[in-house]
Amino acid sequence: MALVVLTVMAPACRPGTEPRPGQTPTDTTPFTPSPPARGLTVGIVLAPPTELIASLQSDIVRSTAERLHDVIDHDVRAVRVLEPPQEDFRGDQLAFLADEGFTLVCTVGQAGADDVARLAPQYPATRFCLLDGRLADPPANAMSVSWRVEEGAFLAGAAGALVTSVGATGIVSAVPPGSADRVRIGFEAGARFIRSDIPVVMAPATVDQDVAMSVAVRTAREAATAQFDAGVPTPCLMPVGGTAVVRGVGEAAAASDGLVLGWAVDVTRLLDEDTGVAHVLGSVTKRFDTALALVVESAFEGGDRDIRLGFAEDGFAFVPGPSPSYGPIAAQLREVADAIEERRVIVPGREQR
Template identity: 30%
Template sequence: MTKAAVLLLAGSMALAACASDEKNNSSGSGSSGSSGGDLKVGIAYDTGGRGDKSFNDSAFAGVEKATKDNGGKYTELSPNSDASNRADLLTQLADQGYNPVIAVGFAYGDVIGDVAKQYPDTQFAIVDSSALDADGKPLGASNITGLQFAANEGSFLGGVAAALKTTTNHIGFVGGVQTPLIQAFEAGYVAGAKAAKPDITVDVEYISPAGDFSGFNDPAKGQIVAQGMYDKGADIVYAAAGGSGIGVFQAAKASNARAIGVDSDQYQTVGDPTLQPVIMTSVLKRVDNAVDAYINDFVDGKIKGGSDIVNDLKTDGVGLATSGGFIDDIQAQIKEYADKIKSGEITVPTTP
């Protein structure tokens, strides 16, 4: 992946808003867990908090595994309804001695640098954003690590799968919010579909415009947008829309069609077993692996901060889920394209 591509991904987001629970209230309170040991990990979620069956949940899984394996405890906090207290959440965790502190989502990029400078002995990680500013300089006191993902590469494989499985030569893409990173999902998906089937029709629509994050937590609108695509002839729709993806799955079920999930293996996490048959595959972004590996490196004293870790196809940081067996018959073709991306023969775009 080129440096330019990485920078395009940096500072962007794959915000996965979600269903809330008792931990996710307007005061930004959270819960904690413990498995013994001295490790204390703080996790500050993106909008909506844990329970989204996708992005935030995947980050939590990484924290949970790392604290279990290494012995230790964690505390989790969620932003208030307008997400105006992100800096306060990071400050609260650092104040209470949590180290490292994991910020989930690019939206923390505007505040994490200032907080990190106040706590130079605390290591911070930010998911889906860079530890460096536009000039390539560390955001904080060289104590921030960016955990990034080549989501465009995984989405390319999703586009290949959709093109190979469509029976109408017509597919769709529903983005949650029109931001640079979600556009990278779109760019990869469309490029993959066109590579496998140049004459394919790909409908693209976003639930909300840039700056309006409601598109990640509006299943009803997700269903309406996707239903419009199915009604026009699309038989597979990729949902890069966080919690709104449930609506896309519901539209697929109503249309006797298929959908593609995102971030986590949504066939396994969707919750409603009646929706499983429509989830053909999911474009995986292994936030859990990235967070787990980061914490393990922290425990081993390998984290220095002031740099980014890019998780791509080469590192198994992205890929496609195979649950349900719906794409078992095209694994050879998917591997062929994946190998070409890994070798550099195919350069996956990051912008539509």
């Protein structure tokens, strides 16, 4: 999976006027010599490092950017990655990159949608992109890349059903109702594609955003424990939400000998021995490397300004976890992924998008 490091910039693209005091970007990449001044220049503003899951996604984007010259066929002359210390700085950093003359400026996450929609008309010569989000009314020089999450969730649900012939599967969610409906519907359909009679549980673990991490972890742990202790052997649960819900479900799995499915990122990077990493069956991850490569291709060649990624576009991957339960289902799970990609199974909601 792509990775790593940036900045190849010609003198003409090096920063001139810096942002105002207090708004200096956190630049995560050094400058290195660049080829002659031609080709595309790419600037990327990551999500603020306030949530570990967002940071893991940012690491993937950063790693892809660092080797962008290797993953696409076009001439990328310069790449620069910035990381805002907090959300309020995102717009300033996007404007900074546009002022510096970058021809493609991207940001990661739905929280950046308003900044992209506001800034794109102010910089008509710059191409803007929102990664992992959608623009309600995209300006002519803006595009977005999002995932058909129902497809990835379908595979996760299938994995949960395949791993046991008698157990249950389901989601422990810290996401408000409505926000995760496509994930829930896809997961349930995938589980019942494998076993029509499998119990599929949907347990809420929602807490106020201002509560301490320990409180959020405990809430998720209690929600998962209630399912693990419900009397069905070897349940497999997928946490949906932030780092706290992942850790809470992991701790419950370790105590109850259950299994954990990761969603969107590889959750083995969020867990350790004390928080259930050995109980991770695997993770359905979003391919940010694929997304960024498609964005750059589109910037060169034109094309769809609302890119949707699924299995057919190599938008998801299943990353096996440490649990030995994965081995016996690996071949069957690959068959399910192939069937989704080839549209031999009906994934609810896919045809409407």
